[in-house]
Amino acid sequence: MASHHDHHGDGGHYERQGWEGDSDDEIQCNHEEGVGKVQHEHHMMDDPLFEKKQWTLADWTDFVGRMPASKSRGKPSMKLVQYVGEILPSEPAKILLPLCGKTPDLRWLYERGNEVVGIEGVEKLVSEFFEAHDDLTHTVEDCSFGKLYKTSDNRLKVYVCDVTKVPSDTLGPFDAVFDWGAFTAIHEDNRQKYVDIITGMLKPDYRYFVEVCHDGPSDMTSGPSNVTLRDLKLNFGPNRQLRFLETRDIAKEWGVDALFNSFVIVTASEKK
Numbered sequence: 503m504a505s506h507h508d509h510h511g512d513g514g515h516y517e518r519q520g521w522e523g524d525s526d527d528e529i530q531c532n533h534e535e536g537v538g539k540v541q542h543e544h545h546m547m548d549d550p551l552f553e554k555k556q557w558t559l560a561d562w563t564d565f566v567g568r569m570p571a572s573k574s575r576g577k578p579s580m581k582l583v584q585y586v587g588e589i590l591p592s593e594p595a596k597i598l599l600p601l602c603g604k605t606p607d608l609r610w611l612y613e614r615g616n617e618v619v620g621i622e623g624v625e626k627l628v629s630e631f632f633e634a635h636d637d638l639t640h641t642v643e644d645c646s647f648g649k650l651y652k653t654s655d656n657r658l659k660v661y662v663c664d665v666t667k668v669p670s671d672t673l674g675p676f677d678a679v680f681d682w683g684a685f686t687a688i689h690e691d692n693r694q695k696y697v698d699i700i701t702g703m704l705k706p707d708y709r710y711f712v713e714v715c716h717d718g719p720s721d722m723t724s725g726p727s728n729v730t731l732r733d734l735k736l737n738f739g740p741n742r743q744l745r746f747l748e749t750r751d752i753a754k755e756w757g758v759d760a761l762f763n764s765f766v767i768v769t770a771s772e773k774k
């Protein structure tokens with residue numbers, strides 16, 4: 503099954519930057535949390551959608567359509583807060599959040615003065631984001647490949663579209679990418695295309711942060727989508743280097759024999 507929304511860890515301790523998130527709401531992916539909570543929340547066992555190993559954008563739209571609307575703002579990802587200095591060595595910067603859902607990370611990065619661009623295929627999530635953040639004056643307009651929600655200062659934009667339809671030369675160039683449950687959520691038939699499109703929008707000195715679940719059972723349907731580290735390396739290609747910030751063993755949480763959650767920074771290979 504593809505990785506999913508609406509669960510988040512305990513939040514830990516982090517600095518809030520200029521806006522009040524709802525301290526107890528959990529509206530984001532946290533793959534360390536494991537299977538118990540997800541089954542409880544989404545009744546996975548009764549739902550044929552959760553038998554699928556790979557989700558298309560239509561599956562995501564179906565899933566999100568069944569979720570109750572929520573106006574909560576949630577909290578930024580702990581790992582974004584922890585690693586922001588690695589992802590954005592200097593701010594303000596221009597950062598892309600592909601497959602962003604309604605992540606609070608958009609707002610958190612915006613409040614730090616950055617130029618923030620999200621891409622999300624399910625409009626309900628994007629409209630819910632802007633409903634929750636109703637203090638952000640914004641407009642909605644059509645664009646050639648979908649719809650654009652943007653703040654009046656143009657510093658926060660979220661494109662509603664299929665990421666595989668984004669023309670590579672339009673949104674960038676970006677200093678950084680924050681890929682949280684995105685590389686692993688995209689249907690595997692589109693994964694290489696996804697990487698090519700996103701990496702085609704980067705400045706030469708980019709930092710691409712990727713959160714990835716990996717090396718789980720190959721037939722796993724009842725947990726987050728997982729890849730192998732070999733897939734990760736091959737999709738990003740020989741001219742890019744992976745730096746592992748952290749790896750956690752999450753097999754027990756998901757009730758499987760092996761599964762890991764890593765936080766990785768992809769950069770251009772250093773010139774020798």
Ligand SMILES: C[S@@+](CC[C@H](N)C(=O)[O-])C[C@H]1O[C@@H](n2cnc3c(N)ncnc32)[C@H](O)[C@@H]1O
Nearest residue numbers: 505531562601602603622623664665682683687
């Ligand atoms: C696991 S969620 C991650 C959401 C967000 N990054 C977060 O941390 O909460 C994956 C998201 O990818 C979106 N998605 C999946 N396939 C897509 C596609 N082809 N184009 C655009 N969005 C897509 C889904 O709608 C979903 O919101």
